[in-house]
Amino acid sequence: MSTTVAENEKTAVEPTKLDEVVIRFAGDSGDGMQLTGNQFSTTSALMGNDLSTLPDFPAEIRAPQGTLPGVSAFQVRIADYDIHTPGDAPDVLVAMNPAALKKELEDLKPNGVIIVNLDEFNQRNLTKAGYAANPLEDHSLDKYRVFRAQIGTMNRRALEGSGLDNKSQERCKNFFALGMVYWLFSRPLEPTIEYLKKTFAKKPELADANIKVLKAGWNFCDITGLFQVRYEVDPAPLPAGTYRNIHGNSALAIGLVAAAQQSGRPLFLGAYPITPASDVLHQLSTYKSFGVTTFQAEDEIAAMCATIGAAFGGALAVTTTSGPGIALKSEAMNLAIQVELPVIICDVQRGGPSTGLPTKTEQSDLLQVMFGRNGDSPLAVIAAASPKDCFDVAIEACRIALKFMVPVVLLSDGYIANGSEPWKLPEVVDLPDLTPHFRTDPEGFQPYSRDPATLARPWAIPGTPGLEHRIGGLEKEDVTGNVSYDPMNHEKMVHLRAEKVARIADDIPDLEVVGDATGELLVLGWGSTAGAITGAVNVAQREGLPVSRAHLRYLNPFPKNLGEVLRRFDRVLLPEMNLGQLALLIRGRYLKDVITFSKVQGRPFTRTEIYNKIREILEPVSHVN
């Protein structure tokens, strides 16, 4: 049923309370949908909602206007309770053009709300989107609630006399749509107005124009009563504390700075631009006042090698990349293993193989980072579970690298890198002390002597008198570090390098099981599947299904109790955004079969998908959903 704009009287609508809502903003990649979505998220965060976001944009910067490949979308879920995912299906779809409607409609819930920019539904754009008939006229949208607004026209009208050229005016129209959605969900305009004033501090005419349009969108709904309904989502009862809405890449950057401060070592980042990791480079390059040195290298290999050079010099040395970059870095990563220097390699995974899906998410680099090097060459691997978790995992990766003198791979992915959620801000005093020990005493110094507990070799940085020594990629003689081709020495060193990584297991917490400690089904996850698994298992547990969950942060080495946890359950379900990479490791290590649940669509699991899988396993006959 469509609603037309007829009334001209201001209507006072009593808001209906919702416990949660999922909104998807979709438009051309030049329409500013990411900004619009982020603004809605920030405002909702400031109102105290729990939230989770899922940006979804094309790899092309500006695909041809009005086409399906050019559609950029941003999904946000806000709730008055503790949530873990950006929502399975949107309740509301804002479609700025026919292509956006066509591409995003299939996910919308039945009876969902569609807000369309009527101005764009002309023959030319309909053809570009592949519509034979105008969906606004052929009843194909009858199962939804469609609201039409001439967003472009009203935007231009609002900006008459603003002095802005047409192109600049056109760029404001997303704020008209935002104003409408703000009205529909009873959100205040102030946070966005403040944002615009700050962003356009040097171009007040642009700030004024966008604010004007934002208000015009809000007023349009207020005056016309377009929606006839209005909603409210109350604050979520989050634990007391100070919060901010945080993206994964941002949390990662701040976490690295925190680790540098806590270790007393200057942070060095060697990186080559690559989607979806580049934002970490961008953000760290603004933290120079923290003594952060960023180096945009000539390629991925140079980024890795410079990072190793900086580690040799005593810096907290980090590189950031994605899957294709890891492939290029692998020889140098192996050098870091051989010379036993602490480096942190952040891999923000994306769809592969090859160039793959640069802007889409996947968890398919696990085996690459575990084994993608010549020789027996173990390194530590840990993974972030959510945007805010990137902060904690960054600190943990640095802690392990510095304590054990090993390279550590930190796995994130496009979903948590670009997604956001409220982050309860930590107190600096609660952060761990990561101060490393530099060898300074020349008496009895041997470059490859080892700490008896951790097997770490001494960090003896250039500039320290009496500690002159040579390191390199050739096999080292135990203790002296001299080049050695001795067969028994090589075998010993291969074992030592493996043992050193294995011993990290003594220094990490046991795997925690949420739910019954033993039973029929364990849902095991790693990385960004945490949210969907938590949401699904919570629902299943509330329904009394015999299911527990556990989430692996540490992938190499595994927590010491993992084998025992696995044995306590009849079956183990392992959802992964790959064809079963962790499953392969688990089977190989523990001889325990697991049920792989794969999804490789460049999109994260939904809660429903995992919930249905749980039902399917536990009730194979009665399963109908």
Place this chain on the structure above:
Amino acid sequence: MSTEAQATRPALTKKDFQTDQEVRWCPGCGDYAILAAVQQVFPELGIPKEQFVVVSGIGCSSRFPYYMDTFGFHSIHGRAPAVATGLKMARPELEVWIATGDGDAMSIGGNHLIHTLRRNVGVKILMFNNRIYGLTKGQYSPTSELGKKTKSTPSGSVDYPFNPLGLAIGAGATFIARSVDIFGAHLKETLRRAAKHKGTAYIEIYQNCNIFNDHAFTYMTEKDVRDDSTLYLEHGKPMVFGKNKDKGIRMRGTEMEVIELGSNGLSEADCLVWDETLENPATAFMVSQLVPPHFPTPIGVFRSVETPAYETRVADQIHQEVAKKGPGDLDKLIHSGDIWTVHADHTIS
């Protein structure tokens, strides 16, 4: 270390830079002479031993760090400039030298070489050019001459070689020089000059591989032909060469040419006066293109231009930011952006 403590340390000698490792280059290899020259020059520089770091890639020349009793890093093939860049950025006060070869630097590591040169990172690059792959036992290299027959080019190489100095000039290198393994005094003087340079100092060292490419440079190193086939570049002096100083280089139109001094009324005054400090690298490039048989081989400093080193610019930006904003406050950073507080009674502010 305090100046006083430094003053009380005994003066360094060549021996201080020798390691206990057995040198494993082939007997007669040009690398021995280069190692000896470096070990003689380092103690003269007035730099504490622990400040030196020698970084290398892969190849015969890249075994260099094992024989230098300094901090050393034998990295992976072609990547020494990248490793050294990270080290120099993290620790600008260190004295970082790179030992590399024509295969390591110009083939697999070509990208890192040109980017290190353009950035002007304060490292010294000793590029041992023997025009062959030695450690892999005799394949042609990017500096091997056209038509060269090697294990991998039995019919002769069809690759045009790089001119290593022309390449460096094109990449914007600020200090470029050439010397020869067996020209001991000249090599040491070139190393001293490189040591003083603030940005990247790039030295091509002709180095004889007596196993796989013997006599590659005898056309200019043999005593009887040396003076007539070598042009010593000396800043501020006319470009004169020959056993009897009877030949010179002059500009004719847009070309350089060899002239006979004392005939046709030509004298030193007609020769080009060498200027290594020219901002415009065009002349240095022309000199880099002087090759036998029609020209002598120039050695010495081709270019020496002072611009701030990369690591200095990087550090300056950090210092400026700290001066402007004050040292970073982690608590403030964590609490930046739009924040809100949830109180114990679930109210929000």
